[in-house]
Amino acid sequence: MHTDPHTPDLRPDSAAHPHGHRPMGHEAEDERPYGVEPEFVEEIVALLRARERDAVLARLEALHAADIADLIEQADPAERADLIDLLPAELDGEVLSYLNPDLREALIGRFEPQELAAAVADLDTDDAVELIEDLDAETRAQILAKLPDAERALVQENLTYDEDSAGRMMQRELVAVPEFWTVGKTIDFVRAATDTLPEDFYDIFIVDPMHRVVGAVPLSRLLRQRRAMRIADLVAGEVDVIPATMERAEVANLFRQYALVSAPVVDPSGRLIGVITVDDVVRIIDEEAEDDLRKLSGSGDTGVFSGIADIARGRVGWLTVNLATAFLASGVISLFEGTIEQIVALAVLMPIVASMGGNAGTQTLTVVVRALATHELSSANAMRVVGKELLVGLINGGIFAVMVGVIALLWYGPMIGIVIGLAMIINLVVAGLSGALIPLGLEKLGVDPAVSSAVFLTTVTDVVGFLAFLGLASAFLL
């Protein structure tokens, strides 16, 4: 099926998607048509152990850089180093930029600064910046010193912007033309300037004499027009301009909101200084979603490729906070030691009230945190959502009050059934309200609701759960 007359050229600057021999349409349907299979990883590992250097190289040649990065990720640590050492120099940059950041940091020491500088020089500015931003100051300076002057200036300028800003992630290579050019002149310019252009681009930006953006023309629209047409006449509506200081999460929201493929980045005076393309945004959307997940669960910023000490350290903070709140809950229980001594059934049943509250609250919390992150929720509709959660808490509180109450009644008698049912309603209503109000309040205070909401929530549901159940029991059962 593949009739490409060329041998695939693997140099990173030669092709947008220099893909290798992945299976295509005629494959078995349950096979993943991309990435590397575990069997392939095992084959490569076996070859590496047998020191079959050439056989490994032959297999690597057919792979996309993203797949080589996957292969390195899936291999054992010992083989990872071997693979990196084997990598042809012209692949270094692209493979490194696809590699999981934790692993990249661990493996980058295997390269000489000279090699890294060559790898970085092959990349577009955004990928180059990503590669060197995590290096220690000394290595970074060594690499920068070895870059061509023009490239070094651009990379250094990107590095002056905040880590999570549009300026840090933008690519400097772009196509900008003056307003008075025609479609024909623009096409001729692109044909002639082939060396200084980005590898791929999707929009041509139109700038005024001060280099401020006045419009953007998608390539598919340019291509449809006669050569004599003025390019400025192809602009429809205003262009979405990204200030270099914009946070990357907001950049992602902007791309998502207007289904953009690329957008210009401007400095404070409105001058065009770079471009952000959707492939970087896809990565960010992914990382932001993962960040939210990790923050909600308190997993720290470590992943499956982090070192053991980093993982353990990253999680201690959250567990310590959780310990403090657990002791707070214990303090509440200890107020009722006398009651528990008389009715030991309370000790048996009390975790149910707290646990149901925690789970119900987390359900609300997840939805609200996510809606805040995607701007579906704002002060305009917040109170409606809180009202809804109050009612949902009442409805589900009622349902589970009956269920828990009946079981407790069969187990320990009618009075305990009534007490635990009432406590359940109270805690589920409080859980629904807290699940909505805690993240909304934190957002209002300028605190990221994903990070700290869950601690506050479980503190509330534990304390209220134990207090309601043991308090009602003290009042009605003694």
Next chain:
Amino acid sequence: MHTDPHTPDLRPDSAAHPHGHRPMGHEAEDERPYGVEPEFVEEIVALLRARERDAVLARLEALHAADIADLIEQADPAERADLIDLLPAELDGEVLSYLNPDLREALIGRFEPQELAAAVADLDTDDAVELIEDLDAETRAQILAKLPDAERALVQENLTYDEDSAGRMMQRELVAVPEFWTVGKTIDFVRAATDTLPEDFYDIFIVDPMHRVVGAVPLSRLLRQRRAMRIADLVAGEVDVIPATMERAEVANLFRQYALVSAPVVDPSGRLIGVITVDDVVRIIDEEAEDDLRKLSGSGDTGVFSGIADIARGRVGWLTVNLATAFLASGVISLFEGTIEQIVALAVLMPIVASMGGNAGTQTLTVVVRALATHELSSANAMRVVGKELLVGLINGGIFAVMVGVIALLWYGPMIGIVIGLAMIINLVVAGLSGALIPLGLEKLGVDPAVSSAVFLTTVTDVVGFLAFLGLASAFLL
């Protein structure tokens, strides 16, 4: 700053991004340069209540369809209906396709089938399909009957594919040319065929006489070449072909893996039948990340725009499962009623052991579930991750055993401190192991680990936590 000589044209088919008067580079930095501000929503709502129809329309005209959708989402339910009724007919389709699906379902009843058919006919197939797939069979049939024959056939064919498949989400409008064409002929074709082409496209697909894909050429590469060049000579490497039956989550992974902007969709015989573009993939990546979050928290498939009954119903299932596991934990506690009666401190302290285990396990679980979803984790490196989590559990178990032990010792004496410390180590090791092994095991069994892992995990950490603490206490303290 805006020098576009045209009045922005708002018809949906006239411009890729017909953006309105959003602030640009010169705005205050903390202002969101997109979307609608709460003050703007309030202004519109006030105008609607004052029946200032024309003033509202004037403000809507300057807005992007995505922002009108946002406005509808943020308004009160009563104003939502008013806004929908006010909407100019030519905007209906695009605004509806940007609207949150829950709200769309609620509001679509305000349109006559005739209006909906006109709106659907304005859209590309993928957006048209998304709009009608959730309608009841009768309305859907009414709309389909009113569509032009060619469009109806395409929409109906997309609907034959599974809801979460590439075939359902693909767009049928695309640019395909034969292998022997030149760059010049391709450009002339695009210029002439302007009516039948998609609104935006990023790659030109090259097909053989059987209409099978043999390559893809990004527009930026086409534009750089001389007219006489054969287009087939511009293909580099194989093209990523998507079988129409591929699941959309896998489509998203494929785009992410190779940083694609568009990819061809083929039928089982390899014939080109559609295209998927990155803007749809961005939406899917978002939805999949949100799905994972909701599944992990058991929030059901409802969001902030769902009805109260739907939300309550969507959450009951998970809470019921949680109730069952909570009773299981209670059962374990009840085995030690005699012990608790003698040492009531155990009732005070036991939630700490269970809670710390649950939290530590969730940290591991989150990382592992996410790594499985993004294919960073596979059978090739699974056991290394399990080993790491075992060690992290031991390290953090040790740290928190000391912290909790010391506090318990000061509170209730040395023996209780030792017992709770030991129980803490046991439960944190079990939590780390379960957090990794449960999702890995479910994945192996073909069950989505995001859905059910958390229940199994908290069951394990609760049961083991109570059993270890109360069991050790019975053995050593009585």
